[in-house]
Amino acid sequence: DQQxxxxxxxxxxxxxxxxxxxxxxxxxxxxxxxxxxxxxxxxPTFLISISSIKDKNEDGRFTVxxxxxxxxxxxxxxxxxxGDSAVYFCAAFAPDSWGKLxxxxxxxxxxxx
Amino acid sequence: NAGVTQTPKFQVLKTGQSMTLQCAxxxxxxYMSWYRQxxxxxxxxxxxxxxxxxxxxxxxxxxxxxxxxxxxxxxxxLLSAAPSQTSVYFCASxxxxxxxxxxxxxxxxxxxx
Numbered sequence: 001d002q003q004x005x006x007x008x009x010x011x012x013x014x015x016x017x018x019x020x021x022x023x024x025x026x027x028x029x030x031x032x033x034x035x036x037x038x039x040x041x042x043x044p045t046f047l048i049s050i051s052s053i054k055d056k057n058e059d060g061r062f063t064v065x066x067x068x069x070x071x072x073x074x075x076x077x078x079x080x081x082x083g084d085s086a087v088y089f090c091a092a093f094a095p096d097s098w099g100k101l102x103x104x105x106x107x108x109x110x111x112x113x
Numbered sequence: 114n115a116g117v118t119q120t121p122k123f124q125v126l127k128t129g130q131s132m133t134l135q136c137a138x139x140x141x142x143x144y145m146s147w148y149r150q151x152x153x154x155x156x157x158x159x160x161x162x163x164x165x166x167x168x169x170x171x172x173x174x175x176x177x178x179x180x181x182x183x184x185x186x187x188x189x190x191l192l193s194a195a196p197s198q199t200s201v202y203f204c205a206s207x208x209x210x211x212x213x214x215x216x217x218x219x220x221x222x223x224x225x226x
Contacts, residue, residue: 002155009153034214043117043203043217044156089155098163100146100171101215103155 003027004092006104014112019077021107023090026071030092034101035064035075038087047088048075080111115139117218119204125224126194134189134221136204144207145187146171146215147179149200156203162187194225 005024013019023033031052036044050057050064050073057064063076077084090104120135138145146161148171158171162181176198178190187206191198201222205215 004155006155036217041219043205043219045217046214049214091156098161098169100158100161101156103148103157105153105155 002102002105003030004090004102004104006090006107008107009105010108010110012110012112013080015082016079019075019080019084019109019111021075021077021088021090021109023073023075023104024071025073025092025102027092027094027102028071029094029096030102031095032093033064033066033073034091034093035062036089036091036103038089038106044089077109080109082111082113085109085111117204117206117216119202119218119221121221122219123222125226126191127226128194128196130194132191132194134191134202134204134223136187136189136218137185138187138204138206138216139185140206140208140216141184142206142208142216143184144215145181146205147177147187147189148203148205149173150203150220151200159189159202191223194223196225199223199225 034049035047037047038044048062066073087106089106091101117138143164147159148156157173160179162168203220204218207215
């Protein structure tokens with residue numbers, strides 16, 4: 001039973017426009033959320049995170065929004081660039097989980113010229 | 114500083130064969146883990162370790178063994194390979210048990226025929 005869900009397997013966006021990736025979770029014990037980015041034939045790399053005490057965290061072109069009541073978070077990329085074409089994984093972490101991250105299935109983003 | 118390294122990059126096994134996937138990190142991280150990535154499933158935790166001599170099962174441990182004799186190394190053993198173990202395997206490490214930001218290796222693509 002997946003506790004972290006990314007319901008959109010793919011997203012195509014034009015260069016310069018906004019990419020919005022969505023993630024839903026079911027476990028109310030999750031208190032820390034992360035986004036990882038993955039290029040083909042490479043391991044995932046950390047992109048941005050947010051604690052449950054915040055509802056927004058921004059890092060350059062990347063902003064993550066958290067809506068705890070809806071158990072929903074989203075990643076906004078503005079403006080999208082060709083180098084953003086990758087698979088994005090949402091992950092969540094509970095305080096007593098001994099570092100065990102729960103990952104979503106991923107969203108493939110393709111940024112077109 | 115090489116980060117997290119994994120060997121081999123690719124491996125083909127026959128059903129019933131055994132092998133060890135190697136993982137090493139040079140960041141002195143206490144926490145290490147193994148994930149498998151399958152299409153539509155995201156990354157699922159196989160086994161993890163919170164320090165040398167301490168290991169525990171993750172979400173999908175069956176058919177795999179681990180040991181942690183040093184801080185640096187965390188090998189994953191397939192005891193008797195099955196086609197269901199065809200996957201991409203990632204090793205990760207992080208600072209401390211609560212370090213949710215994990216650093217991933219480049220992955221091992223395993224095919225079991």
